[in-house]
Amino acid sequence: MSAAVLDHPVNTSANIGRLRDFVTALAALLDRTSDEAEILDKGGALLGDLVAHDDWLPDAFAAPSPERYQQYLLHCDSAERFSVVSFVWGPGQGTPIHDHTVWGLVGVLRGREESQGFRRQSDGTVAPEGPPLSLNPGEVEALNPAHGDIHQVRNALADTPSISIHVYGANIGAVRRSTFAPGGEAKLFISGYANALVPNLWDRSK
DSSP: OOOOOOBOOOSSSOOTHHHHHHHHHHHHHHHHOOOHHHHHHHHHHHHHHHHTBOSOSOGGGSOOOSSSOEEEEEEEOTTSSOEEEEEEEOTTOBOOEEOOSSOEEEEEEESOEEEEEEEEOTTSOEEEOSSOEEEOTTOEEEEBGGGBOEEEEEESOSSSOEEEEEEESSOGGGOOEEEEOTTOOEEEEOOOOSOSSOOOOOOOOO
16 A cells, blocks of 8 residues: 655654544445455555654653563453554564464654565474565555464664554453564464553543
8 A cells, every 4th residue: 555645753742533534434445344355445545544644642651661572551442352563663673473363553653664475384483474564654554364474573673763553453461462483483472462551532622
């Protein structure tokens, strides 16, 4: 999916209404359809609109850690049909090879990310599939388990953090998933979240 034209004043007052509008529109989409191809297409367009503006993510959910990348929950649908997460990568940080088991969308908000797809081979090993995908601000990648959802992601910048917004078709912090060694050995994990509090999307008093 192509990038939108960026409106890029880095977060000053956190225009949280953009995130509220996004989760409301995505919930309405899921009310209308359960077709994953349509969800990825139309949901990807909604996410593209969200990450085209860098003025809404509160600073508390954009903070890197020197130890490892951070996975901050921004919103979980009340029926756990989807979750929205900010991934914050310190310079050079990345994930192990892993899967998702549910549909997903990744949109870059700040910096640049590199996503390398992998596929299981007939002998059980995992091998890179195609060249790495470089994602810049405003660009969105779709993940569909039916077509392969094993990948490895890293911050492509060696000197500054990168941030991406991930949307998954479940409460991703509670989903049993797997990491993979190059030889194919799988290790189960449940990611949880880095934060104990979530942003308040629903206070319109201001």
